[in-house]
Amino acid sequence: MKVPFIDLGRQHKAIKQELTKTFEKILDSNQFILGDIVKGFETEVASYIDVKYAIGVSNCTNALLLSLRALGVDAGDEVITTPFTFIATAEVIAVLGATPVFCDIDPRTFNIDPNKISACLSARTKAILPVHLYGQAADMDTITQIARVHNLKVVEDMAQAIGATYKEKKVGTFGDTACISFFPTKNLSALGDAGMILTNDEDLDKKIRAFRVHGASKKYYHDFLGYNDRLDALQAAFLSVKLKYLDEWHERRRYIAHKYDQGLRNVVTVPYIDSCNGSIYHQYTIRTPQRDELRTYLGDCGIGTAIHYPMPLHMQPALHFLGCKEGAFPEAEKAAREVLCLPIHQNLTEEEVDYTVSKIRKFFHKGGRDAVEENFS
Numbered sequence: 001m002k003v004p005f006i007d008l009g010r011q012h013k014a015i016k017q018e019l020t021k022t023f024e025k026i027l028d029s030n031q032f033i034l035g036d037i038v039k040g041f042e043t044e045v046a047s048y049i050d051v052k053y054a055i056g057v058s059n060c061t062n063a064l065l066l067s068l069r070a071l072g073v074d075a076g077d078e079v080i081t082t083p084f085t086f087i088a089t090a091e092v093i094a095v096l097g098a099t100p101v102f103c104d105i106d107p108r109t110f111n112i113d114p115n116k117i118s119a120c121l122s123a124r125t126k127a128i129l130p131v132h133l134y135g136q137a138a139d140m141d142t143i144t145q146i147a148r149v150h151n152l153k154v155v156e157d158m159a160q161a162i163g164a165t166y167k168e169k170k171v172g173t174f175g176d177t178a179c180i181s182f183f184p185t186k187n188l189s190a191l192g193d194a195g196m197i198l199t200n201d202e203d204l205d206k207k208i209r210a211f212r213v214h215g216a217s218k219k220y221y222h223d224f225l226g227y228n229d230r231l232d233a234l235q236a237a238f239l240s241v242k243l244k245y246l247d248e249w250h251e252r253r254r255y256i257a258h259k260y261d262q263g264l265r266n267v268v269t270v271p272y273i274d275s276c277n278g279s280i281y282h283q284y285t286i287r288t289p290q291r292d293e294l295r296t297y298l299g300d301c302g303i304g305t306a307i308h309y310p311m312p313l314h315m316q317p318a319l320h321f322l323g324c325k326e327g328a329f330p331e332a333e334k335a336a337r338e339v340l341c342l343p344i345h346q347n348l349t350e351e352e353v354d355y356t357v358s359k360i361r362k363f364f365h366k367g368g369r370d371a372v373e374e375n376f377s
């Protein structure tokens, strides 16, 4: 049996007719960038998350960049973030001339450790940029409380977490802004690059809308220098089709995660989801000191896996100029050595999940199928 880590083909086959019709509609409309279709999708996402404003942009990296710039992050400022994330999170801080200040992670959730944030504060701290990694919310009560006390801005990197909840509220409602990725592998995915910024602040909404069209509040009248960072109508229309299914797809991911939990909890460390969190399981990430051997074995069994992420950001050559040494963030470094993401998506079959579980159990000499079935009962 082959279990691909991700299978967009299956997702798109199930809704191919709708996507094809949508393509024809946009083709006939001759409206390819921004316009009513993008506006409509922005309204749908704002309502889904429960925020006032949603601004469609070309990807989440630029959503983060525009957010930080709109919030006034500039050369000389510091922004506290996690070293255990995709490079984009810290990259945008550095691109603005500001300094990413890393704060180690909580080894259970892989998110920024709320108890370590205060030690990262300085007179130059301007903002906190938490990531809701793998689809699970960071500790937003503590983060927003620290931000309030120290007069800091908060930008949520929810690239991986559309629909995830923290204390019953959706992520994206806690920060000054929040940034979504619709990269093709995300739970809600475009057929290309796409992103979005959320905010409840009218002034930020206006500013960011201007940033995405070269700083223009009116065509050919430029109040400041901005970017070309617009969302395509085609992507917005595809995303709008998929948004209707998103909650159903999340449910299926939760069901699969539950099955993995049942089958694997006595052989590896399964994901820890804080009781106040509703995860959307963008990734189902186990950890084991035998990660590399297990990955090779699963590959030989036809099971695709991924490592998000093999090298924490403070050890990336691109960020060596920050002067952080190996050992500076031990939890992030240990996680990078031990995490393994298993296949999880709404189109994964029961047989594929059972097969994956049985192979992992077999690797740890815990028995195959029979043991798994015993465990589920």
Ligand SMILES: Cc1ncc(COP(=O)(O)O)c(C=O)c1O
Pocket (backbone or CB within 6 Å): 059, 060, 061, 062, 085, 086, 088, 089, 131, 157, 159, 160, 180, 181, 182, 183, 193, 194, 195
């Ligand atoms: C945590 C995180 N932040 C930012 C990004 C950047 O998103 P995009 O590829 O849409 O620019 C990603 C993409 O994977 C991500 O995982």
